Amino acid sequence: MKDRIFSKLEEQGVSRALIRDVEQFRDSHRVPEQAADRLLEPSMPFFGKEILEMSMGALLVGENLLLSGSKATGKNVLAENLAWIFGRPLYSVSFHVNTDSSSLIGTDTFVNQEVCFREGPIYQCAVNGGFGVLDEINMAKNDAAAVLHAALDYRRMIDVPGYSRIFLDEATRFIGTMNYGYAGTRELNEALVSRFLVIDMPNLTEEVLHQLFQYQFPDLNPRAEEALSGLFLDFETKAENSEISTKPLDLRGLLAAVRLMKIGIPPVRALQMGIVNKSFDGFEKEIVQDIVATRIDEAWTAEDIFCKG
Ligand SMILES: Nc1ncnc2c1ncn2[C@@H]1O[C@H](COP(=O)(O)OP(=O)(O)O)[C@@H](O)[C@H]1O
Ligand SMILES: [Mg+2]
Structure with missing residues (x-):
């Protein structure tokens, strides 16, 4: 199982103990068949030993991760690398003003004149033990943020309107990104921030x-x-x-x-x-x-x- 991404971890001197723990995580969490096509090998390894160690550690102890930093600091590349390293299917959602709860969780649609529930990316991420990238999460409106509250804290649960609630798979993690730039930045609300461990991504050196x-x-x-x-x-x-x-x-x-x-x-x-x-x-x-x-x-x-x- 020594692929390019894993070899780069070792080459950069990432702690062997952490790598071993991640391997153990992979061995004890199978990937459901319907999500296997979301195991995506990143096109680039992430460079930065300390950031890799901090983020791997956070995910191993069950926390969600918020990556804040300016543009081009590798936030998305890191998130993709982490999903691959942990062997988890990747789900990405870009937050913008039109992202509402139904685009995250899912919505009723008609199939052959019958109502059926079309699962949104957060729903799928939750049940398939995925790694969910919440891209530019600071752009989330209240409606979208509210969905995430119970999913991101100890309840690990999502209320699906009109259906019963679902619980997150043990392997599910969320990785938020936010551009904390030189120019004006929209702040992430305090209740959401408190549900993450935060890494301030260093500028490219x-x-x-x-x-x-x-x-x-x-x-x-x-x-x-x-x-x-x-x-x-x-x-x-x-x-x-x-x-x-x-x-x-x-x-x-x-x-x-x-x-x-x-x-x-x-x-x-x-x-x-x-x-x-x-x-x-x-x-x-x-x-x-x-x-x-x-x-x-x-x-x-x-x-x-x-x-x-
Ligand atoms: N530490 C890093 N390791 C690997 N690639 C990086 C790193 N920092 C920046 N990049 C590169 O910068 C580009 C933008 O990365 P991206 O993850 O989209 O940045 P961000 O999401 O922070 O704006 C990509 O081509 C990526 O490969
Ligand atoms: Mg980005």
Whole structure:
């Protein structure tokens, strides 16, 4: 059972005792057949030993986890990694103004002229021993938050309107995420916060960026890597100082740009598509463009980015 994600845990020096406990958890909690298609291997390992240990520990002792932090700190990647490490089916719900209790729990629908209950993601997560990712949970309206109260505390229960209540499977856990950004943030209400253990996700560091680049692009040359991670850290600082928004702080866009370079698109143009053009405000776009120009030589081609091999 040594897959890429597990090997990275060991490589990063995550406590052997914790890994052993997680393996025990997996052995003692089977995955129901109807949920097997939700065992999803993450596309990226999560880098960060301490954060991994804290989150694995919290879930092992039966707690729910709230990941708060700015954009691109790997909150969703961590949640996906945890579901995979614990061997649990993954259910995700994005909270927004229209998320109401029936979109979480489920609702009556007609099938062949008969009323039947269509299970929502939280319902399925509850009964299948899933890991439920409550994405941007701070955007939840009261109606949606109310559903979660009894599910997230010691009652481990969900009231299904018109039906009887259901209890959470022993293996079910919830992982909330919230962008606690540089700009204004909508607070999560106190009653909900109290039902989680909270991890404040650290901003990306040069060290984590290095691991990320190495993992995705082992043939990236050191000079190019330095320029690209310097670029991202510049954006981080500028966003922190409110000189730019968090739009250019788009690691997914940066990695996509490097993929474009790999197939021969000139670096500056690839970065335009991956990052610069995401600022639709002309003033900000100019600033972002300037930052790119100071880090990335306009004359560079794909050959300047990758080692010959
Ligand atoms: N510590 C980390 N380990 C692995 N990937 C990370 C990490 N931090 C950020 N990333 C990368 O950043 C990008 C955004 O991650 P995501 O989980 O969506 O961030 P968030 O949900 O915090 O906005 C992904 O490409 C992810 O691989
Ligand atoms: Mg996210």
